[in-house]
Amino acid sequence: MNTELAHLVGARTALIRSLLSTGALSPPEAALLVRQLNIVTLADLGPAVDDGRVARVLGNEAAARVTAYLASAEHPVIPLGRALDLGDELIAQLAPIVAGSGPPDVHLETAGDARRVDYVVAGVVLVVRASDTKRAIELIASSPAAADVLHRSARRLVFTYRQTEIDIRVPASDEYGSVLFSATGSRAHLAAMHGRRRARPLCAREEHVYAEAGLAWIPPELREGAGEVEAAAAGKLPALIERHHVRGDLHMHTTYSDGRDTLETMVETASAIGYQYVAITDHSHTSAASRTLAITDIPRQREAIARLRERYPAMAILHGVEVDILANGRLDFDDEVLARFDLVIASLHDRASHDAKRLTRRTLDAIRHPLVNVICHPENRVMGRREGYPLDFDAVYAAAAETGTALEIDGAPGHLDLDGAHARSAARAGVTLVVDSDCHRAAALDRHMNLAVGIARRGWLEPAMVLNTRPLADLLAFVGAKRRRGGW
DSSP states (O other), X not given: OOHHHHHHHSOOOHHHXXXXXXXXXXXXXXXXXXXXXXXXXXXXXXXXXXXXXXXXXXXXXXXXXXXXXXXXSOOOOEEHHHHHHHHHHHHHHHHHHHGGGSSSOOEEEEOHHHHTTOSEESOEEEEEEXXXXXXXXHHHHTSGGXXXXXXXXXXXXXXXXXXXXXXXXXXXXXXXXXXXXXXXXXXXXXXXXXXXXXXXXXXXXXXXXXXXXXXXXXXXXXXXXXXXXXXXXXXXXXOOXXXXXXXXXXOBOOXXXXXXXXXHHHHHHHHXXXXXXXXXXXXXXXXXXXXXXXXXXXXXXXXXXXXXXXXXXXXEEEEEEEEEBOTTSOBSSOHHHHTTSSEEEEEOOXXXXXXXXXXXXXXXXXXXXXXXXXXXXXXXXXXXXXXXXXXXXXXXXXXXXXXXXXXXXXXXXXXXXXXXHHHHHHHHTTOOEEEEOOXXXXXXXXXXXXXXXXXXXXXXXXXXXXXXXXXXXXXXXXXXXXXXXXXX
16 A cells, blocks of 8 residues: 555555455545544454444445455464464563553553454454553554554554554543453454443443443453353353462473473472472374483483472472374373373374374274373364364264363463363363463463463363362372273
8 A cells, every 4th residue: 555545544554455455445435444433453344344333434335345355355363372472572562661651550451362362363452551541652652662653543553563463552541441342352242242232331441341231241261252141141151260270280391302491490390380280291202293202211201200209299290191192093102101100191193194084083092091091182283384183073072071081272372272162062071171281391381371271261161170170189080080990
């Protein structure tokens, strides 16, 4: 978009450029979109189509073109991990700057898809509460981060930062809650709420938005239009798992396989986090990981763990393993080797050109193995690079519930698997879930677990549904019960 056209339209964001280049809107129509409706990003557009604002301002024919554009155009997406990193980085940079706008009543919060812990994010959105909104916009606009401004209005700033569009919203204090609400909810959630909010007054607190609709506050992770509004109306929202409920991490890697940090460093960091127990689960020897745990190294690792148990008596350190499910359905270590581990988690890493039926069969074989306690990252998806395996999840859930095998929610940003929808279905089927970090470096242990808990919350999970919210004795009883049933 040239400078003259950008001035005419009033914004040169990715959405506006795309609407013009595809012919979905003419420059005068795009200008109305920006100036009358303050629509400058993709997150703005869908709800404005749904609630009729686009049709009222542009007419039905233009609204139909916009609807077709939303259905057909390819839109850029950002992995959740990167979006959260960018949000945290900007908050750290901008909070001290915005604090100069007046008294220290300053708060910056990541909103948008990232606040809902969605797996891919349409854009990075920050909502800012400041005592002087005009001054806050001026300070942010003059910061080094906002060198490339794409759109600026009295209470909004969109700029490019690290090749990513950043949407900063600075509402007046009496409408902060309304803006945070509208900047967070999915299109389906906002549509469901639209029908319940008759007056739609501006609200200083997000809780007031829901109260005005006769509802309890709905946690961000549930705002997907998946029955959460109806559940809130019926007083049946779940009491979701929270980070402090997690007593331990059952999936992490050390330099015995492809981890970046030593066993000692991982244990030390886990202890500092305050875990009651952890499991060290390095990769078995035929895994495609860059380094794997050789059978000959298992006794040495076991002895090292025994020494660390003496140094960290307040935290149980379980000797576990992440064993590959091989192409023939067998496990990577023999049963006699697996039986000596305190915990066995099993995973598919090699598709082996198998179709959904054979992939499911391999997973079911592992679930039914008496020494396998957890199936980790069941889909084995790699965010942005590979779709998850097309398993028959109903069969997987049934077998896991029947055998007492847990399914994992993996918090590694590259996996985020099981996803929230699968986790919710698994819990409904009676499956026990686990939230894990799948961490390969100590510095990320806490961050990855936070992501796993966020995904669990998207899945409507309560603490009782998650194995590693339970005391150590209950965890060991869960492991022991399956082994005994299998004759071990």
